[in-house]
């Protein structure tokens with residue numbers, strides 16, 4: 001998308017009181033995913049074509065560009081044949097300098113092997129061809145000091161070292177932590193507590209440390225040593241074979257269980273409203289839940305005795321737990337916290353499982369362990385490591401018992417509903433407060449999603465409508481403060497039709 005079209009579109013959004021887009025990349029990605037081609041067409045997307053899959057006799061990548069151009073496709077006029085890495089470097093620097101003048105935004109160059117035969121030999125790992133590399137421009141950097149290095153234990157037991165920094169501004173936001181990824185990365189950087197470092201943000205939320213400025217060392221810096229036990233539970237830890245990560249092996253590690261449960265209840269997975277990290281911690285500590293399946297056996301009566309739980313909030317939580325028992329297959333797979341399987345991979349796995357006839361949890365219990373490593377690996381975007389991880393997950397009896405427990409506690413896989421036709425709520429965010437007379441909260445949310453809209457839980461400037469039912473909560477006052485449009489249940493129905 002050209003800068004000009006991007007600015008024009010945002011002006012239009014502003015005029016119509018709609019939320020602004022953050023950058024052309026977001027719009028482009030969002031526009032391609034539209035189900036209504038008219039909306040996609042209205043976004044003025046453009047593209048350069050880079051590759052031919054058919055053999056038209058091309059021997060080099062340069063020829064690919066030429067053939068495409070002769071065929072009438074738009075090709076990138078800014079390409080250059082580099083004879084060595086110095087020339088690649090020079091081209092990179094040249095492009096970085098001139099990028100502000102270009103009619104569209106770009107964040108780097110792509111270096112391609114200029115020999116079709118070598119391309120074939122090099123092959124592809126996962127989604128990335130070995131003969132093609134993105135070479136990005138510098139992201140914004142800042143200099144600060146490492147105050148401490150702490151360890152975080154993730155839901156699959158991965159132990160990640162994190163640097164605690166003296167707060168510093170990077171790309172407009174205050175940064176006080178940077179990931180050090182793993183033990184090898186600390187060694188590679190030779191990062192020590194007390195070191196002055198350069199941090200860089202490159203799209204991710206948590207920035208990276210790119211360099212230690214060793215000239216500024218005073219001699220008081222402390223080397224970091226990886227412990228030989230889990231920093232949270234004291235359990236045995238092990239470095240993955242062939243990998244870089246240390247993992248806590250204790251199945252009952254509090255940190256692992258806690259992170260897993262927070263993830264399990266999150267939007268990507270079971271989407272259980274009112275069940276945030278603090279309540280999960282409380283539920284584990286009081287012994288009410290040990291795993292995700294336990295959540296579904298909780299009743300309002302179990303919750304009420306807990307600290308800070310009034311009758312109303314206990315009822316609300318019990319109600320939303322009940323409403324979350326139906327789940328679509330990709331979300332269920334995401335919720336299982338299988339190492340290496342995130343929400344995107346779960347989509348591919350769900351597609352595959354559906355083709356295998358998996359419709360219920362019973363089907364999954366039966367079919368899952370029968371799938372071979374090779375079959376897992378044949379799923380698009382799944383490499384040998386994730387295939388192995390899936391294979392061993394389904395071979396582990398405890399995991400199968402967990403699936404059984406989910407089923408016994410009332411969890412059911414439901415058919416995915418796909419938004420279709422016109423999507424009048426596209427780009428709009430709704431929030432609900434109070435009780436509705438004719439719909440449950442869950443049904444109302446589903447209606448919004450089916451019309452292409454989003455449902456959020458907390459009021460922000462991005463909220464478009466607050467739907468107000470009976471006995472509304474604090475959200476109503478917040479909405480008024482932020483001048484968010486509020487509508488009644490009836491007005492909400494009018495929007496639906």
Ligand SMILES: [Zn+2]
Pocket residue numbers: 153230231232233234235248249250253254255256
């Ligand atoms: Zn542990």
